[in-house]
Amino acid sequence: EADIYQTPRYLVIGTGKKITLECSQTMGHDKMYWYQQDPGMELHLIHYSYGVNSTEKGDLSSESTVSRIRTEHFPLTLESARPSHTSQYLCASSASGNTIYFGEGSWLTVV
Amino acid sequence: RKEVEQDPGPFNVPEGATVAFNCTYSNSASQSFFWYRQDCRKEPKLLMSVYSSGNEDGRFTAQLNRASQYISLLIRDSKLSDSATYLCVVNPWGDYKLSFGAGTTVTVRA
Numbered sequence: 199e200a201d202i203y204q205t206p207r208y209l210v211i212g213t214g215k216k217i218t219l220e221c222s223q224t225m226g227h228d229k230m231y232w233y234q235q236d237p238g239m240e241l242h243l244i245h246y247s248y249g250v251n252s253t254e255k256g257d258l259s260s261e262s263t264v265s266r267i268r269t270e271h272f273p274l275t276l277e278s279a280r281p282s283h284t285s286q287y288l289c290a291s292s293a294s295g296n297t298i299y300f301g302e303g304s305w306l307t308v309v
Numbered sequence: 310r311k312e313v314e315q316d317p318g319p320f321n322v323p324e325g326a327t328v329a330f331n332c333t334y335s336n337s338a339s340q341s342f343f344w345y346r347q348d349c350r351k352e353p354k355l356l357m358s359v360y361s362s363g364n365e366d367g368r369f370t371a372q373l374n375r376a377s378q379y380i381s382l383l384i385r386d387s388k389l390s391d392s393a394t395y396l397c398v399v400n401p402w403g404d405y406k407l408s409f410g411a412g413t414t415v416t417v418r419a
Contacts, residue, residue, distance in 0.1 A: 231406070237350065240411035241396075256406070288352055296341045296400050298407055300352035 201225050204289050204301035211279055211308055219274045219304045221289030230272040231298070232256070232264060233288040241288070247272055279308040310335055313399050315410035322387050322417055329383040330413045332397030341400035342373055342380050346393045347412065353396055356382075387417045 202223040211217055223230065232245040233256075243256030247266040261283070262276050272291075276283055284307050292298040315332045322328045334342075342359035357364065359371040359380050370383040380399075384391055397410035 229406075241353070241409045243406060243409075246406050286350075292407075296407065297343065297355055297358065298398070300354070303352050 202289060202291055202299055202301040204287075204304050206304060207302060208305045209307070211306070213278075213280055213308055215279050215308075217276050217279055217306070219287055219289075219306070221272045221274070221301060222270050223272075223291040223299075223301075224270060225291060225293070225299070226269065227291035227293045227299075228269070229292045230266065231290040231292075232262075232272070232274050233290065233300075234258060234260065235286050235288060235303075237286070245274065279306075281308045284308050311410075312336060312401055312408040313397055313410040315397050315413045317411060317413060319414040319416050322415070324387055324389060324417055324419055326387050326417075327383065327385050328387055328415055329381060330395070330415075331379045331381045332399075332410050332413075333377075333379045334397075334399045334401070334408070335378070336399070336401040337375075337378060339378075339399045339401045341407075342371075343398040343407075344369075344371055344380075344382050345396040345398055345409075347396055348393050356395070384415070387415075389417050389419060391415060392417045 205220045228249045233241045242258035244260040245264040287304045289301040344356040345353040346356045347353040363372045368385045372381045394412040396412045
């Protein structure tokens with residue numbers, strides 16, 4: 199089993215609130231990713247990081263931001279949540295072998 | 310054109326049947342290939358890596374065809390528990406971010 203953890207698993211929050219989705223991995227992986235996925239739809243990469251202090255935007259434009267101050271931690275922040283941000287957010291990590299491991303996901307609902 | 314394309318299905322098959330499907334990729338320099346399985350409202354999980362010579366894991370067989378730029382997955386003796394979406398994953402640039410297909414849905418019926 200992969201050692202990658204996301205919190206919260208489920209969050210219902212009001213419009214305009216600031217939220218942070220936490221992601222931690224204990225595998226020492228350099229690469230970490232955030233994907234967004236709506237039910238029944240494909241994965242979209244929104245952020246990735248190759249290591250500490252390295253962050254890049256992914257293929258899908260997102261209003262969220264990320265930081266990578268420690269190898270094991272890759273939090274995602276939305277400064278002002280909107281209903282259009284309602285989705286599942288999946289954190290993942292990989293080592294040089296490129297097998298990618300996913301967390302269980304954070305389901306965000308903005309009302 | 311998408312980097313990775315899959316037939317979305319769904320493939321509806323009876324228990325015990327064999328089902329196979331492909332995934333095409335656009336970058337001929339791609340180096341690593343994987344099949345992931347995703348259950349409804351769950352995270353994707355690695356099913357198997359795909360090696361150049363082809364490889365088998367129990368009832369699952371993966372093949373790579375570099376000349377035609379596709380990988381395939383074959384499931385023999387399908388079980389109800391094989392019902393899932395199967396994601397094709399390609400590393401298009403070596404040590405770089407992975408490209409995911411949209412997934413092929415397989416439903417095994419009793």
